[in-house]
Amino acid sequence: MIYTITLNPSIDYIVEVDELKLGDLNRMKRDLKLPGGKGINVSRILNRLDAPNTALGFVGGFSGQYIEDKLHAEHISTDFVHVADDTRINVKLKHGEETEINGQGPNISTEEADALVAKLSQLSQEDVVVLSGSVPPSLGANFYDRLIEVCKQTGAEFVIDTTGPALLKALADRPLLVKPNHHELAELFSVVIASREDIITYGRKLLELGAQHVLISMAGDGALLITPDEVYHANVPKGTVKNSVGAGDSMIAGFTGTLVSTHDPIEAFRTGVASGSATAFSDDLATRAKIEELRPQVTIVKL
Ligand SMILES: Nc1ncnc2c1ncn2[C@@H]1O[C@H](COP(=O)(O)OP(=O)(O)OP(=O)(O)O)[C@@H](O)[C@H]1O
Ligand SMILES: O=P(O)(O)OC[C@@]1(O)O[C@H](CO)[C@@H](O)[C@@H]1O
Known part of the structure; x- marks a missing residue:
């Protein structure tokens, strides 16, 4: 549960x-x-x-x-x-x-x-x-x-969505997932992030410090999944943004719910991105129908 x-x-x-x-x-x-x-x-x-x-x-x-x-x-x-x-x-x-x-x-x-x-x-x-x-x-x-x-x-396993020192401290206890956005990642390590390579470098540090899965969300610019073996990029589906409040939470829900039921991080990533975007394109949080509609539009590429 x-x-x-x-x-x-x-x-x-x-x-x-x-x-x-x-x-x-x-x-x-x-x-x-x-x-x-x-x-x-x-x-x-x-x-x-x-x-x-x-x-x-x-x-x-x-x-x-x-x-x-x-x-x-x-x-x-x-x-x-x-x-x-x-x-x-x-x-x-x-x-x-x-x-x-x-x-x-x-x-x-x-x-x-x-x-x-x-x-x-x-x-x-x-x-x-x-x-x-x-x-x-x-x-x-x-x-x-x-x-x-x-x-x-x-x-019990835990996922933590917070920022700053509280997030850094939690890493040693091996969270199942952390999901900073790229701005939060830069703040976390007090660095300027100028490229995708920089994001990957600092995302990998979160793994080294203990996280089991790292998602870096970049709003309309897609997202990265960093695992001990690979780095994957997902595009975001096309649509009109109505209300991005809760997009990050929706992504965490889509990823965690799918990972728990399938143990497949790539499918979890796909559902996470579709859920985040489906919320961004809705007044309230995403409906199941909207998430299902967007899922096939998420393309995941191994970098
Ligand atoms: N403009 C957008 N277009 C398409 N998808 C989006 C957009 N903004 C957010 N998303 C979706 O939601 C996910 C999470 O968004 P974001 O990177 O803004 O996280 P966040 O900063 O934690 O969000 P928030 O704090 O607003 O809940 C993205 O990876 C993407 O799938
Ligand atoms: O003040 P916090 O706890 O950092 O964030 C709370 C909040 O902004 O986060 C959700 C969206 O992610 C909203 O439902 C809520 O109002």
């Missing part, structure tokens, strides 16, 4: 205006509320791909209830810790460009944090845990270390 962990879920409030006038009254052309947070997005795509999974994390207040209700309406299994404070609301402003304003997240007490750790300690080596997204400040910067330690004790 796959378990996603979203420490900091959100209602994603997507607001569209024709033109953004700062310091003036703007009227919305369109708005949309979605259950969000990176692990929750992974769960929603896994569910659409029929990959059994349960969403874990912290939800609280009216906003947390909204998220749970939306997930249950999609028949997604959840086992959240309910916290006293409200889940955040993240604003995604579309005004020709995409501007995002993400909340800090609720206060999480020590007891609430311990309750999540207790749930995780029930997993086994049959399980895969996807750790995604920001950590509410009250949990402290090292909370992922604690969760990874519990994964190690239970024998």
Whole structure:
């Protein structure tokens, strides 16, 4: 079973205006509320791909209830810790460009944090845990270390989608997958990346430091899969970008769900890219039908 962990879920409030006038009254052309947070997005795509999974994390207040209700309406299994404070609301402003304003997240007490750790300690080596997204400040910067330690004790594999020192530190514990985009990769090693060769060089370092599979996403410019033996490039399908929020999460879901069921990294890569692009070409996250439509358009080449 796959378990996603979203420490900091959100209602994603997507607001569209024709033109953004700062310091003036703007009227919305369109708005949309979605259950969000990176692990929750992974769960929603896994569910659409029929990959059994349960969403874990912290939800609280009216906003947390909204998220749970939306997930249950999609028949997604959840086992959240309910916290006293409200889940955040993240604003995604579309005004020709995409501007995002993400909340800090609720206060999480020590007891609430311990309750999540207790749930995780029930997993086994049959399980895969996807750790995604920001950590509410009250949990402290090292909370992922604690969760990874519990994964190690239970024998569960883990995927981690975070950035900076937290990602570098997690590598030694052999994550099944890491997926920085090319900008995050450059920041991780404090380098300027100028070519595909540079991306491969630094992507290989992630393998050397312990990752089992490395995906480097490059938005509309395709993606790379780096394994100990080979490097593969995938193109992205053609389409009109509607909302790229959650494209990276969709890619992680497509890759992880397929890898768990087929143990075939190339097919996992293909589904990951199709899922990411299908989300980029949709208002909400991708549907199963859109992912299936795009899959044959993904060409994978060994470099
Ligand atoms: N403009 C685009 N056209 C086609 N596919 C896209 C586009 N943007 C994203 N994708 C798809 O989604 C995948 C992940 O996108 P991206 O590299 O933007 O990840 P990310 O930075 O983690 O995304 P985000 O933070 O927006 O969720 C890409 O590899 C690609 O398959
Ligand atoms: O603030 P974080 O946790 O880094 O990111 C949260 C978030 O931007 O990520 C998802 C898209 O990847 C959205 O659903 C959500 O609003």
